[in-house]
Amino acid sequence: MHWNVGKVKITKIVEMETVGSTRFILPLATNEEIRKLPWLIPHYATEEGRLKMSIHSLVVETPTRRIVVDTGLGNDKEGRNVPTWNNRTTPFLETMTAAGFPPDSIDTVLCTHLHVDHVGWNTKLSGGKWVPTFASARYVFGKTEYQHWRDHSDEPDKVAVFNDSVKPIVDAGKAELIASDARLCEEITLIPTPGHSPGHMSILIESDGEAGLLTGDVAHHPCQMAHLDWSSTADSDPAQSAETRRELFSRFADTPTLVIGGHFSAARIRRDGDAFKFIVHA
Template identity: 35%
Template sequence: MDVHTYQIGDARITKVTETLLQGLTPSFLYADWSDEVLHEQPQLRSLLDDTGTSVVLSVHTWVVEWADQVFLIDTGIGNGKERPFSKLFHQLETPFLERLAAIGIAPEGVDHVLLTHLHADHVGWNTRLVDGSWLPTFGNARYVMPQGDLDFFATPAGDSRRMVYDDSVAPIIAAGQAVAMATEGGSYLDAFRFHPTPGHCRGHMSISFRSQGETALFTGDVMHTPIQLYRPEWNSAFCHEQVQARQARQWLLDYAADHDAMLFTAHFPDTSAGRVSRGDQGFEWQFA
């Protein structure tokens, strides 16, 4: 798969793709879907597969190399994970670690793993199966995760996804490598900041990074496709708190436009990175 690398200040940021998800129709992804948006913004047709009937979503990790340290933003789905609730995630097998190696990143060379939230497609490579046990993939890393999502798993509502916690989060805690980020967010190593953006899930956070006057913003699942820049009121099928999701999206778009931030998204196809600007009719998107 193509490698896309960007420079933000003195940091190098590289996209490492795990897999592409296909088969989700626009009308499934967005309950308010109307083809009108494709007529108004014909460039959005490039988000669809070759049949023009389903949206292509990317699952990937952002690798940030900065200050002689390696940071991973989210870790994808992972290999060999039992995910009966999603055929797209269940027992996946990809050469993800080989793709990391291809850009010079070995598991033991990762210093920090920053997690926007604790869903199955964002924490999977936290661990890998070794002699029948799930162990941290990145044995020397600190894993920073939202306290709000940890709290969710402590409630009965988290039972339906308990397997995600058990194989991809609990082993990190047991190994003493977990760092909980407070629900109000905060800074991490000065250059990074966790921003509460609940809605997709209660503990969801977006992560900004600043270096030499330039800003990157790792969006997590505040948006799933660029369609939501042109229809920011549209929540996806995966937004659990409707009002908060719209508020988080508005905050993120305003922040990106106000700070001239490069957005590093979690599921946009193509390069998955780009910039937001304000136009006559609202927000506009340009892939980088």
């Protein structure tokens, strides 16, 4: 699945897809409430009101760069707080290669934030050690985000994620810490979008008069556009995440901007009273 924004091509590489089983992350998104939002069906929910979500990476190709945005769960990882996320053995890298993106062809890895399902393929297990998966790439982390998890990874699962998927990149000299509003290249600018995590960033793509927005986890699912106060259980600051959603969606609503989420596919944001809708054919 891919989209074009001017001269920039965005390709989604899926690691895992789910239907339902999402109440642990969005407890207020009951089947009954989702059925009240018919615009979610069929792209983002089933007729029964079960949410459709994915864990994926986005490969962003500009005229000069080949960037992987977020790297999913990874293989062989342990200490995760979701049982099915441990000791995974999936052909994700083979899928990437088959799509035309062998790991060595990637020159930049950009993480919107440093949660477990966005950093896993930063590293792979080789000879009993965690080594950078994308050997030719520089890894771009938000400075605020990195410093927070370096200094505040107290819970065992957070420690495991940092130690196997973030710290080895820094130790290998591959990490570049940047401001949350930095310009990555001519077509790509970062937008600070804190709340889900302290240094969370979204990605604005502009090329040939067209625009795209990679939101990361500002929203885990488009239902949060209708219910801005439905914060995720993983949000570090639920009130701030709700305010960030309102600000970001207000900025891009009713524009031609193509919006792609960290766990859902592309559409456009439209105002709907005091909130928003996410419309595929808009």
